[in-house]
Amino acid sequence: MNAGKLIAQIAAIAIIAYCSYSAVISAIPLDKEDLQNPMEGLDSMSVNTTMSGVNLNVSVEGDITSNLPQDIVGVKVAFFIGKDSTKITLLEKDIGTIQSKTPYHLTANTSIPMCTILAYAVCAIDDSGHMKVPIRTQVEFKYFEWQDSYLVDLGITVNMNYDTLVPTIPTPTYDPTDHSVSMDVDISSAGSDLISAIATHIPDDTYEFTCNGATFTAVKSGTEITLEATGTSEYTAVQLLQEYLDDNGSLTVTYGSEDYVIDKDNAESFINILKIFYDKAVTP
């Protein structure tokens, strides 16, 4: 037997076991109830959606309590609709630190131009008449502190595909004289809060937006929504917006006397969504 090797093995195991035990014991709740329910309040967050002129306002509010023995740091939450080239950021919130055993009051507000959501909604309808609205939630956090580093350093993106039934498959129409596209949608049941908000919170009316040379008209009547995007006699709405975005780096939606600036990333996604809208109409 190699005594030197045996002593080294025992020493190595002892050091690793001690470090692992001390790290785990400081980060994992010892109380069984805390272990089963490490975060309280996530289920009871209130999400409110209201209309304000051109925008759909979304507000999230509630208290979160962490039952974990250590603080959760670097917490960031973001919500998106769609992904990749059609990703529109709905809400981003840098929460920072959620202290252990201390209620954290979360408030987050955002405004989203309604036409971007409507444009997304009408483009998300598949051939079977279902509107698959992917709402993506991104959460980042760090936990399990050990020697000034975090053993748990995660970024998780959860994809929720809300399925909304559209009773009849809508056929978009295209008018080459003013390069306009139009589509009627009847949203009978909405799995998504956002689409529900459109169906229930937005008063029945005709809404006309302008956006850097292009015009958008949304007619809301009960669960029926008609969306029309109009360009000019020479250009489609996509071409007008793309040119403006290339020159100015953002888009501005105007509704009545209110303006709302869409940043570059969201503007590019909006234009990509409109392209799908036009493609559906021109080559149904």
Add this chain to the structure above:
Amino acid sequence: MSRDDIRKVEDKLTKEEKRYLNSKSRVVKHVVLSIVEYVIVILLVMIIATYMQYGTLDNFFDEIQHMGDWFQPGGMMFNAIIGLLPIIAIGCISVYFGEGTFGKMAFGLIKGAAIILWLVLVFQGASTSLSLPEIFEGMGLEELKIGMDGLVKFMVLVFLCCLLIPIGEFCGARKKHLRAVAHKDRLDEDKDF
């Protein structure tokens, strides 16, 4: 034991002494074992990854065929397969050296470092390759980013502790190695006469 028996024993190296001397034949045996070890480890990684991805191993071979991205450079399986090769090679070289030699200790330390590097590569590959299954219908984990700083730090600690083992082995076997070398030299001298 008679004087002749003692002389016979002293005339050749014992099995115990051969452990402390360098040996080419050990390398040949170890290469065969290493190939088996390589296949087993890769199969284990594939089984664990498939189970994490699909939550079942019922259609293991069918599911493996849908993991093309995993075998691309940077993917989990690519990192596992390529990264394990140097460990196997270092292992084969280290068995050439007898216990108590500087070579054995040095290659033991290098192998420890290579294993840690391999684990880091597999973890990083896993964080980009795995798309975890749906939590329930319509809801699934789309992306999982794992920050490696803390884990790498912990692995370094484990590695530093594991460094103690080849050092301890060296210290414990050094005298026996020197005795075995002296015995071998004496036998070689006798042969020359």
